[in-house]
Amino acid sequence: MKDLHTSLSSLQEKLDSFSFNELSVKQADALRGVLNNFKKLLVNRSNAQATSSSSQNTLQGKLITEANSEIKKPLHGILNNTEKLLKSNLTMEQEKIVKEIQATSNTILSVSEDLIGFTTNTTDSNLSIPIKFKNVVNDVLFLCNTLITNNELILNKEIDKSIPEKLIGDPSKLSQILLNIVGNSIQTTAKGQILVTAAVKENYTDNVIVEFNVNDTNGSISDDKVSQIFDIYSQDKSKLGLGLNVAKELVESLNGSIYVSNRESVGTTFTFTIPFKKPLKPVTAFNIANISGINVLVFEDNKLNQKLLEFKLDKWQCTSFVTDNYKDGLEVLENNIIDIILMDMRMPEKNGDEIAEIIRTHHNVRISNTPIIAVTADEEIQKSTEFNTSNFTNFLLKPYTSEELLNTLLEQLQKNASMETLTSNHINDHGETRKLNLTPVLNECMGDLSMLQELVKLFKNNALEFIGKAIVHIKNEDYEALKFATHKIKAGLKMMKTDALFESVLQMENAIKDDVDVKHLNFLYNCFINEFPLVEQQLDEELLRLAEEEL
Known part of the structure; x- marks a missing residue:
């Protein structure tokens, strides 16, 4: 104060x-x-x-x-x-x-x-901005070095080269944490060394957890005092702001953890971990080239946003169809091959979730399988019970930058590429569903139509059983059970020559091998349940055709 x-x-x-x-x-x-x-x-x-x-x-x-x-x-x-x-x-x-x-x-x-x-003591005020990690740490340690007036004390640092140069985080809180902890060591260490290290503890696709250690040669802290070192009522008053207890509060507000280890008469080590997000890949000419030529349907009711989106997509050489009317949007889908839909969740007449449901249940499989990206300001939408989020293949949070929009579209295009085989298996060049042919299966049954009918009945029951179990396994995140279910049904799908269903299940199996992409998994599951009624109808028509031929 x-x-x-x-x-x-x-x-x-x-x-x-x-x-x-x-x-x-x-x-x-x-x-x-x-x-x-x-x-x-x-x-x-x-x-x-x-x-x-x-x-x-x-x-x-x-x-x-x-x-x-x-x-x-x-x-x-x-x-x-x-x-x-x-x-x-x-x-x-x-x-x-x-x-x-x-x-x-x-x-x-x-x-x-x-x-x-x-x-x-809230956590919702955390900044989440691009930072140059080493610059932030070096600046704080430079400031801390100016606090040392004792020639017998030195401050050294070791920053792991594997830490990404740029990260997403809160530079203000990181600076305050380091300043408080290193400053405390400077005040309490009479001579020797203070060593600050930073290294990658865990490395993931989208984020990295960095572990910091502040080791000093302050041997004056007794072992029985270590457990109270972060207690605001027990610790000695610090000249550095609010002290070590604030450092602990700040670390925990960033979803990190902190603890202290001590060797009496030897020294003290403060260890804390902080997660950082990795920045999106920058917009480059290569990225823009990859997105050039795609067709994007945009459902958006805000005129300013419509104009801006149209401008950006045009700059990236995409063909855009922008509307605030769901009927006009459906007409665009029926008359054009759309690669990606950007769906604002708050629309007039019908909200984005309702429009997505209409698209997902469309009789034309090409339309019903079109990827839909939900555009929303609700950070908790994926946990929301208000919307059926399984209808969406990705989510874009408002307000978003051009870089975030481009990377989201690129990410979706990569998923689209994996769906090309599936699409080609159930749609012909005119957008019509390919016809099943059970004649090869009848030949395997040695021409016995009643045997074929039994197989078809068993196939339908197995498919319905898979549909029921798969959604339960996905919701429970029981991916081992889901893997077993996909493995169990694949043979029947292959036998009945239902290539589109087989490809959906095969890609579901691949999606749970490494890092599970839940959004893509839900999309593939929806592909299966949307395709199955069409397959079921065609199976009945084929059985009728074969029966008539036998007569």
């Missing part, structure tokens, strides 16, 4: 010393007024806390919440105005003051956010 008050006073002095020629009198007075009011609020609340220890936590929480709300807007206004001022004709002295105002304003914003994050 004292730091925040000092920063405000410093900012006010800089504002007072700066010429407001570039601002109106009203704007300048507004800036000064906001700062004065905020300072009064700080003083009043701080005094109230000092005289009422029983309500300290409540008052502090209220103060921080009000302070954060009241200070952020004017600070952003100050930063915006300083940006404008730097572009104008300033003297060297004025430019120096403006830059100092910027730096101080950013400091206040950072302190304010740290305070609100500690007070509310």
